[in-house]
């Protein structure tokens with residue numbers, strides 16, 4: 289016996305996940321991340337239209353980023369082999385922190401290895417038992433985990449529901465500090481947070497606002513500055529977290545940006561900053577190039593919104609239920625996980641890469657195929673996707689999704 293029951297339990301959980309269509313298989317790319325990718329897993333499939341990356345501006349394999357990273361490798365070296373506060377802070381980290389602050393029009397910025405780490409560190413460093421965090425029910429897993437790591441009392445409100453947020457704010461009355469935490473764009477639904485109303489309520493009840501703008505930075509708002517700029521509430525958002533792993537080149541890295549006191553304190557207390565290695569300098573150098581391109585990237589964003597409108601319009605015409613309304617995240621709602629699996633196999637055998645999302649990534653019974661448009665897609669790519677969707681044998685079942 290010994291450890292056999294433990295391993296047996298894992299094997300049966302894995303079998304159950306396979307049976308229920310919940311098993312997540314890795315798709316192995318044999319090409320750079322771009323509009324069309326080669327797949328090496330299973331049968332080799334060349335040149336699939338990639339409809340599931342976060343490469344919104346098409347910068348993941350941009351020659352300027354590649355050149356900046358290569359140059360930096362030669363000049364700055366490969367790794368830092370230290371956390372930031374010991375001897376892992378390179379000039380390029382400071383340069384990138386200043387650049388992000390300038391881009392987002394904030395006081396200061398602190399880099400993390402990922403936005404997951406940024407969210408894991410930010411709550412615990414700023415709040416304790418005397419405080420309350422109020423969190424949107426659809427917030428990203430890293431916000432949920434970050435809140436779990438801090439001792440503040442937790443309240444939740446229904447997704448983007450301002451009446452329910454106000455109920456929570458009333459419930460939080462008397463706390464020393466109240467912080468409202470929201471995604472700028474909800475990643476599974478492509479819904480943009482109602483940040484103007486959130487900031488109005490925060491102002492009325494004396495609460496801080498934290499926005500995780502991972503799916504928004506580079507993508508929406510004037511100059512790609514994200515949701516605070518889109519709603520013109522930059523002054524009312526004290527904390528922005530975000531990633532370098534999506535529109536801004538897609539390598540890795542995250543940040544917290546905002547008020548001076550906050551960022552200065554995070555450098556003293558944020559655990560992922562204190563206990564995890566510094567970002568590779570080459571990533572910082574390429575991210576600097578990415579921000580330059582994103583800031584001046586209205587042509588990317590215009591193209592992206594045209595393509596997105598075309599995809600959303602075409603899918604709606606087919607009678608399909610979509611999540612969100614304008615963001616390049618375009619979720620096709622499927623309900624049952626097996627229908628989402630069938631849809632992605634149909635797409636896949638017709639040259640289109642998309643993946644099914646099911647529990648626990650989305651709630652039970654709300655499986656979906658999330659498509660994501662990139663500025664690197666051509667009009668023809670989008671039309672090809674629509675033509676293949678129209679040929680899906682179970683289209684009627686999809687139309688019936690509640």
Ligand SMILES: *Cc1c(COP(=O)(O)O)cnc(C)c1O
Pocket residue numbers: 401402403404405407428430471475500501502503530531532533540541542
């Ligand atoms: C992707 C994402 C993250 C995680 O970012 P990484 O840098 O990949 O860790 C955090 N929050 C939100 C809202 C995201 O969409």
